[in-house]
Amino acid sequence: MDDLISILMPVKNAEKFLTESLESILNQSEKNWELIAVDDHSADTSRSIIEKYKKRDQRIRILSNQGKGIISALRTGYKHSKGSLIHRMDADDIMSMNKLYELKARLTNLGKGHIVTSMVEYFSSDGVSEGYKEYERWLNQLCENDKQWEHIYEECVIASPNWMVYKYDLDKAGAFDFDRYPEDYDLIFRFYKNNLSVKSIAKTLHYWREHPDRTSRNSDLYQQKAFFELKTYHWLKLEYSNEHVIIFGGGIKGKTMSQILQLNNIDHDWLKEKPRQIDNDFIKKLTQENSKIIITIGDLNEKKKIHQLMTLLKLKRNKDYYYFR
Numbered sequence: 001m002d003d004l005i006s007i008l009m010p011v012k013n014a015e016k017f018l019t020e021s022l023e024s025i026l027n028q029s030e031k032n033w034e035l036i037a038v039d040d041h042s043a044d045t046s047r048s049i050i051e052k053y054k055k056r057d058q059r060i061r062i063l064s065n066q067g068k069g070i071i072s073a074l075r076t077g078y079k080h081s082k083g084s085l086i087h088r089m090d091a092d093d094i095m096s097m098n099k100l101y102e103l104k105a106r107l108t109n110l111g112k113g114h115i116v117t118s119m120v121e122y123f124s125s126d127g128v129s130e131g132y133k134e135y136e137r138w139l140n141q142l143c144e145n146d147k148q149w150e151h152i153y154e155e156c157v158i159a160s161p162n163w164m165v166y167k168y169d170l171d172k173a174g175a176f177d178f179d180r181y182p183e184d185y186d187l188i189f190r191f192y193k194n195n196l197s198v199k200s201i202a203k204t205l206h207y208w209r210e211h212p213d214r215t216s217r218n219s220d221l222y223q224q225k226a227f228f229e230l231k232t233y234h235w236l237k238l239e240y241s242n243e244h245v246i247i248f249g250g251g252i253k254g255k256t257m258s259q260i261l262q263l264n265n266i267d268h269d270w271l272k273e274k275p276r277q278i279d280n281d282f283i284k285k286l287t288q289e290n291s292k293i294i295i296t297i298g299d300l301n302e303k304k305k306i307h308q309l310m311t312l313l314k315l316k317r318n319k320d321y322y323y324f325r
Helices: 015-026 046-056 070-079 099-110 130-145 167-172 183-193 224-238 251-263 280-286 300-312
Strands: 005-011 033-039 060-064 085-088 114-123 163-166 197-209 244-248 268-271 291-295 321-323
Touching (some): 005 046, 005 070, 033 046, 099 114, 183 224
Parallel strands (some): 005 033, 114 197, 244 268, 244 291, 291 321
């Protein structure tokens, strides 16, 4: 039986880019899909654009968000999905012509217990900042060797509009039942918790539009503190068992982590200095009995030195120490 793909697309004031996004879906080489577009109280012509496409193609449905915001929109769309395979799409992005075909072919070959993703590319009429280019490179490097889970506490390791999973596995992970932001990262953590195996396609199948009106640029729900709070929430749930915590790294990230641990009444030390010369006293601090280390240093050269140090001390990544980017 040919599996149906349900594409969930939250839509809010997306008229500027929506037509291009919808056209990229209609042009897919894979034909067995349904698009569930959920209008999140748009104040522009987004709904009328989707209505026009709905008349053109019966695979397109449009719903009104039963609540407010992207999580509620996803929840509303998912409730009405009919497919055994689930995919998420943003209303301002573009799919490559073979995106659905490639993701589906890989996933159905692997079966349940897997999540499939691919490489991505940012694009913008105004140019893409170096920060986003760096994130793109990092995501694509993870796809080369499927080491997403090794880096789960650094950044969101799978692009939110670039995964496909069986509905069965999405349900096991809690789907869109939780009101936690950033919602895309939270869901990826729950896939990680449920031991889904990540398999990547070494091709660029998704084009991620960068523009100043993106919610991730303008909402406090997607700022650095929110990401740190979410990472810490899941780390405490999945990795922490009342050990002493050591924060290794100064600057704003180390400070933010210390503040979050204080609010959670977690006993910790904050090693702010950069150990240009490792001495016995510093090593003694790092290797305290019954402790876990959170590293908040992002500089690649420093991280290489830290990795060498941890290897020398026979400490294991994602067991004894964790990188928080």
